[in-house]
Amino acid sequence: xxxxxxxxxxxxxxxxxxxxxxxxxxxxxxxxxxxxxxxxxxxxxxxxxxxxxxxxxxxxxxxxxxxxxxxxxxxxxxxxxxxxxxxxxxxxxxxxxxxxxxxxxxxxxxxxxxxxxxxxxxxxxxxxxxxxxxxxxxxxxxxxxxxxxxxxxxxxxxxxxxxxxxxxxxxxxxxxxxxxxxxxxxxxxxxxxxxxxxxxxxxxxxxxxxxxxxxxxxxxxxxxxxxxxxxxxxxxxxxxxxxxxxxxxxxxxxxxxxxxxxxxxxxxxxxxxxxxxxxxxxxxxxxxxxxxxxxxxxxxxxxxxxxxxxxxxxxxxxxxxxxxxxxxxxxxxxxxxxxxxxxxxxxxxxxxxxxxxxxxxxxxxxxxxxxxxxxxxxxxxxxxxxxxxxxxxxxxxxxxxxxxxxxxxxxxxxxxxx
Numbered sequence: 167x168x169x170x171x172x173x174x175x176x177x178x179x180x181x182x183x184x185x186x187x188x189x190x191x192x193x194x195x196x197x198x199x200x201x202x203x204x205x206x207x208x209x210x211x212x213x214x215x216x217x218x219x220x221x222x223x224x225x226x227x228x229x230x231x232x233x234x235x236x237x238x239x240x241x242x243x244x245x246x247x248x249x250x251x252x253x254x255x256x257x258x259x260x261x262x263x264x265x266x267x268x269x270x271x272x273x274x275x276x277x278x279x280x281x282x283x284x285x286x287x288x289x290x291x292x293x294x295x296x297x298x299x300x301x302x303x304x305x306x307x308x309x310x311x312x313x314x315x316x317x318x319x320x321x322x323x324x325x326x327x328x329x330x331x332x333x334x335x336x337x338x339x340x341x342x343x344x345x346x347x348x349x350x351x352x353x354x355x356x357x358x359x360x361x362x363x364x365x366x367x368x369x370x371x372x373x374x375x376x377x378x379x380x381x382x383x384x385x386x387x388x389x390x391x392x393x394x395x396x397x398x399x400x401x402x403x404x405x406x407x408x409x410x411x412x413x414x415x416x417x418x419x420x421x422x423x424x425x426x427x428x429x430x431x432x433x434x435x436x437x438x439x440x441x442x443x444x445x446x447x448x449x450x451x452x453x454x455x456x457x458x459x460x461x462x463x464x465x466x467x468x469x470x471x472x473x474x475x476x477x478x479x480x481x482x483x484x485x486x487x488x489x490x491x492x493x494x495x496x497x498x499x500x501x502x503x504x505x506x507x508x509x510x511x512x513x514x515x516x517x518x519x520x521x522x523x524x525x526x527x528x529x530x531x532x533x534x535x536x537x538x539x540x541x542x543x544x545x546x547x548x549x550x551x552x553x554x555x556x557x558x559x560x561x562x563x564x565x566x567x568x569x570x571x572x573x574x575x576x577x578x579x580x581x582x583x584x
Contacts (some may be wrong), residue, residue, distance in 0.1 A: 167258075169193065170261075190459065193303060194559075205470020213243075231551050236479070241284060248490060250471070251467045252274070254462075255463050258459050258463075266459075270310070275307075276304070277489075280486035280490060283295040302403065305489075325358070348583050357452060367583060368581040401505050407505070412515055416478060423468050429577050438456070449503055463476035515571050519547075
């Protein structure tokens, strides 16, 4: 909104300072500051309102230290996070950008599913909440929207990275000197549709999903959506539920998500800059730099929510927040073609999900074989295992965040290690 206003003021009246709003870094800084302020202001009001309405968390006694004290703590705090993401995005981002539109849809879509689940639990007093199959259907629906848009939209393109010496110079390419190479590089100025993505730790690290269907013979590329869209759906469902499982201790989901958000901001910035993309020899994706504004608001929202969610939590995010956070991370990574980095970047989400899968699978297997179910962990997800082992909640959260920071650094390093 402000981008269009100040663009108009600059063009019509040469308004002093209006050109600052052309800068991605300036708007990203404003977005993170605004989201922090919104979190602080809205947060207190939401907490007071939910307490007034006696909208509190119902806690099952699992024998965990400090668990009973959480009884009655207001939930549905994801409303704070969603507001702190959407308002700065609407104020500072280019709203005609297809990637920004996708991220806004993702935030509202999964936020609505999570809100319905929390509403059923809290107001209808149904502990089961929204049936799992409806959550999955909702996530699949979002996956279809994102997948079809990414595949069929003419605005979702990349520019091919080529060697200047292998090309005939023309108006369809622009030359960029790269002094680390024997010859300069070029990007074709013609945008192309592609299902390529980035493979970490591999030289010439691009993989085209359509190549999976190469056995079909000539014209196999036109069927690439049969591979691409299911992969998009799988990633969204997996990461969204992984974030949901991680939301079990005060500040754990928001702390780790803020770290992931900062990393995604770096990846989006370099992917959307022709100069950084050339220097790092990565895929150049026009217009993704605008996503830095959205992810800055996301980071600010997570940090702002930590003000109230850090131990001892004054409010929980509920599924309204956790499903949205995971979905945002998944869709963002897909858009910037870095989804294959998710197992590394979102390693905390991954290990939490794996701990539940392993625990349930092993329990069912041993019950079938020995007549008595056995467990690998004292409790799943993994953070509850450490609680059962005697670690204080705050120590577990801080250590998980530290591990998340290490994984984030490793993720950024993959841009150069091949």
